[in-house]
Amino acid sequence: MQHPIETEAGFVGQFHDGLGWYVYPTHRFKSITLQAFWVNDMDPATVSFGALLPHILKRGTVSWPNFTAIHQQxxxxxxxxxxxxxxxxxxKQLISVSLEIIHGQYLPGKPDTLKAGLEFLDEVINRPRLNIDGVFEREYVTQEKELLTRQIHALINDKGQYALYRLIETMAKGRSFGLRKLGRVEDLAKVTPEALYGYYQTVHRNSPFVLIAVGDMDPDVIASYVTGNWNGSRRELVKIQPYTPLNRDHEVIEKQPVQQGKVNLGYSTRRTFASADYPALMMYAGVLGGFAHSKLFVNVREKESLAYYAYARLDAALALMIIGAGIEFDDYPAVKRIIGEQLEAMRQGDIDDQEMRFTEEAFRNDILSEEDVPTQLIGRQMEKLVLGGGLSGEALIRALESVTVREIQRVAEDITLDTIYFLTTDHSATGGGEAQHE
Amino acid sequence: MNEMTNEVIEETLYLNQLSSGLTVAVARRPGFKKVFATFATHYGSIDNTFVIPGTEEPVTVPDGIAHFLEHKMFEKEGGGDVFNDFAALGASSNAYTDYTSTTFLFSSIERAAESLEILLDFVQRPYFTEANVDKEKGIIEQEIRMYLDMPLDRLHSNLMGALYQKHPVRLDIAGSVESIRTITPELLYQCYQTFYHPSNMVVLVVGDVDPESIWRQVERNQDRKGFALQPPISRVFPSEPSAVRVPRVEQKMPVSAPLFLMGYKDTQISGSGEELLRREIAIGLMWQMLLGRGSPLYAELYQSGLINDRFHARYSGGTTFGVSTLGGETLDPCRLESWLVERLPVQELSREDLARLKKKEMGEMIGLFQSPEDLAYAFNNMFFRGIDLLKYIDVLSSITLDEIQQVRDTQLQEQSRAVSLILPVVSNGSKED
Structure with missing residues (x-):
């Protein structure tokens, strides 16, 4: 089955029967960027396998059997x-392997680095280092399990990310989108080299696979690599389940020894990227909190000096909007009140011409700027494929420009506060002081 | 106009110095949609003692004032702020301050000329009042508190405070909640007057643009403002002993595992231009040979579980300070430290590794030119130290194994070494649903 609508402007390629490739041929960059993806459902039973697999693939291959050999290459x-x-x-959990390499025409001796890069990726994906039992090296699995476990625990080091994750987890109430992409510590502990290799084989054979490339190249090189080397009857992509609200004004307060409070609010929007009026929702979030001219930045930071940052952003797949700010602990009620007032202003259509124009222009700048960064181009194509359509590039810019205040008010009516998460102090922080040992 | 070209990587920078002393540089990126520009001054957090033009005696200003000044430049006389002027053009704007420079920037799709005009004008039109300075204190206090909760930021900051006894690089770039409270409009004007003269600044434009027309536009803009010439700035830095202030500093924070950062203070730093570049490349190559991803030591540390894949070893510096930093998350900081101290001075350095790492550096230099933000950072940083960025490839290729050996002997001095640790505090975290 063809999905022609899912090809970004500037890309050529196709995706059917769970297998695809896309190429963005351009002279703009001196590099070639290749990124391969396997797409799987976030499932408690396999998410930890999916998180661990890329770490094992990067440890060694048949030709480059260890870390040092890979990196020297x-x-x-x-x-x-x-x-x-x-x-x-x-x-969805995306397992990806990518390589960015300088195009040979800019290097001494003009080596064919597209070929070398493709060979490298192919080796990593298809010929991992195995032990004499024909499964992943036991030592590699043990070490990477330990490191991934530590990485999961280390989420707490980044308070902004931690607060965001706790909000999503709270909202999900056990549904799969609330799982972390890094998996779960308790499941990781049980992973064996045999089970992980079995998982790899299943993914390798059945999971939707796509290779995306950006740079000065002939698309046929990528097309013939994919069609010639990959199983052409794979599992199809399954549509993402958007969020249906489970809570109403639910408040969670957590205490830690921190210097600054983090408030995150989760809203249901009832619209995903593929919705016809998604551009109106983008304008809503942009006017509210997407930019330095937006209501949240102006009112929370510039007028009241209550925060260094205050933003609103959309999750296009899950039909969510998140508002976040880093604040003084005691300002929590004031910040909640001001955020509430800004949302009410949006509902009332209290948006002037300047806010509309600035927001349209800012989106235009963002959307076109993405086209100067190879990895962002790839991300855009991948998002479009996984989300099953939606506008992008010039078409999206035009749609944003035609959005009216009435249309923004219409999407505003559907936006409901689901959950508030507040990370605050337990009053034991040391004030950033240091203890010295001489 | 002066064209600097490197034949090997086929890149050119177009440079021109105007009569006011302002340098204008252009890097052409044919086919790029966005134009990215910076307007930077050679003035950062370490420049806290200096002679104000027209006076005799040096003054010392509050910590964090360069960063505070950066924030306040966005304020306009008669209200409103510069973000809106850029927003009207669909351009986005920002700024950052580091130890040695302050950089203002914009990115714009089609209205680069108008955006450039706004950039030049807002940075050259200060407007500070009691009210707008006071208002900013609340915002910057929240910014500082945000950094205080960032373990990697504390790790680095504490290390600098341990390594340096006198040099102001030991202080946080943003200052402290207490120090910024003492900042006044008068102090801001004094710093502005000293450091924002065009002769202390550089404009860089990266994109699909014509160098000649950029230069003419900037010249017209500057001619209208009629800057008088200013003599060179007199900055005062205390002399820094080669010994560290304290060899070890620890802080407890809510982290999941200990964070380790070891530093060597560069006590030999001097000069500018190519000499400085050569040393910097040699020290950088040394760290990659010793602890880069392809090194045997890295593999050994990784396999023994002492480090994860975010472990790094690198050198960075200005003209008056320099540090090598190596570290990351580890469960056993003591073992990691003793292992490093024992192995780094004696590990064999091979010619083959050097040749391979030179290829890597060359590829990364080519890649730098397609990332406008990274290119601007590298260019400005080198420009203020009198370094020609395009000399990088030639200097790189001429570095010998002997030089790497020599810099290792001078850099790995025990008395110039310190360790910073962030240790986990067990959180009595509570939840109220």
Missing amino acids: LESLYGATFRADVGKIGD
């Missing part, structure tokens, strides 16, 4: 940037 490829990672869109 990348250094020889003029400092190619290699990532094996896990991402999350809505209730």
Whole structure:
């Protein structure tokens, strides 16, 4: 089955029967960027496997059996940037492997770095280092489980991210989109090399697979690699389940030894990227809190000096809006009140021509600027594929420009506060002081 | 106009110095949709003692004032702020302050010329009042508190405070909640007058633009303002002993595992231009050979579970200070430290590794030119130290293994070494649903 609507402007390519490729041919960049994705549902039973797999793939292959060999190879490829990672869109977990490498025409001796890069990625994905039992190296699995466990615990080090995650988790009430892309500590502990290798084989054979490339290249090179080397009858992409509200004005307060409070508010919007009036929702969030001219920044920061940052942003897959700010603990009631007032102003259509114009222009700047960054171009194509359509590029800019205040008011009526999460002090922080040991 | 070209990576920078002393630089990126521009002054958090033009004696200003001044430049006479002027053009604007410079920037899709005009004008039109200075104190206090909750920020900041006894690089860039409370409009004007003269500044424009027309536009803008020439700025830095203030500093925070950062203070730093560049590249290559991803030591540390894949080792510096920092998250800071101290001075440095890492550096230099933000940061940073960015490739290729050996001997001095640790505090976190 073809999905022609899901190809970004500037990209050529296709996706059907769970297999696809997209290329953005351009002279704009001196690099070639390749990124391969496997897409899976976030499922408590497999999410920890999915999180661990990229870490194992980056430990060793048949030709480059260990960490040092892989990295020396990348250094020889003029400092190619290699990532094996896990991402999350809505209730999907994305396992991805990427390489950014300088195009050979800009290098001494003009080496074919597209070929070298494609070979490298192919090796990492298809020929991982196995032990004599034919499964992943036991040592690698043990080490990477330990490191990933520590990474999960380390979420608490970044208070902004921590607060955001706690909000989403609270809202999800156990549904799969509330799972972390890094998986769960208790499940990781149980992963064996045999089970992980079995998971890899299943994903390799069945999970939707797509390779996306940006740079000065012939798209046929990528097309023939994908169609010639990958199983062409795979699982289809399953539509993301948007959020249906489970709470109303639910408040969660957590205390830690911190210097600054973090308030995060989660709202249901009832619209995803694929909704016809999504551009009106984008304008809503932009006028409210997307930019330095927006209501939240102006009222919370500039007028009241209550925060250094205050923003609103959308989750296009889950039909959510998040508002966040870093504030003085005692200002919590005042900040809640001001945020409430700004939302009410949006509902009343209290939006002037300047706010509309600035927001349209700012989106235009953001959308076109993405086209100067290869990884952002790839992200845009991938989002479109996974979300199943929606406008982007020039078409999105035009749609945003035609949104009226009435249309913004209409989407405002559907926006409901679901959950408030507040991270505040337990009054034991040391004030940033240090203890010295001489 | 002066064209600086590097044949190997086929990149050119177009430079021009105007009569006011302002330098204008352009990097062309054919096909790019966005124009990115910076207007930077060679004035950062360490420049806290200096002679105000027209006076004799040096003055010392409150910590964090350069960063405070950066915030206040966005204020306009008669109300309103500069963000709105950029927003009207669909451009976005921002600014940042580091130890040695303050940078104002915009990115714009089609209205680059108008945006450039706003950039030049707002940075050259200060407007400070009691009321607008007081208002900013609340915002910056929240910014400082945000940093105080960021463990990696504290880790680095505490290390600088341990390494340095006298040099102002030991202080936080944003200052402290207490120090910024003492800032007044008069102090801001004094700093502005001293450091925001065009001769202390550089404009860089990156995008699909014509260098000649950029230069003419900036020249017209500057001619209208009629800047008088200003003699070179007299900055005062205390002499820094080679010994560290304290060898070890610890702080407890709500983190999941200990964070470790070891630093070596560079006690040999001097000069500017190519000499400085050469040293910096050599020290950078040394750290990659010793602890880069492709090094045997890195693999050993990783496999023994002492580090994770965010462990780093790098050098950074200005003209009056320099530090090597190495570290990351670890469960056993003591073992990691003793292992590093034991192995770093004796690990063999190989010619083959050096050759391979030079290729890596070269590829990264080519990549730098397609990221306008990174290019601007690198260019401004080098410009203020008298370094020609495009000399990088030539200097890189001429560095020898002997030089790397030599810098290792001078950098790894025990008396110039300190360790900063962030240790977990067990949170009695409570939840009220």
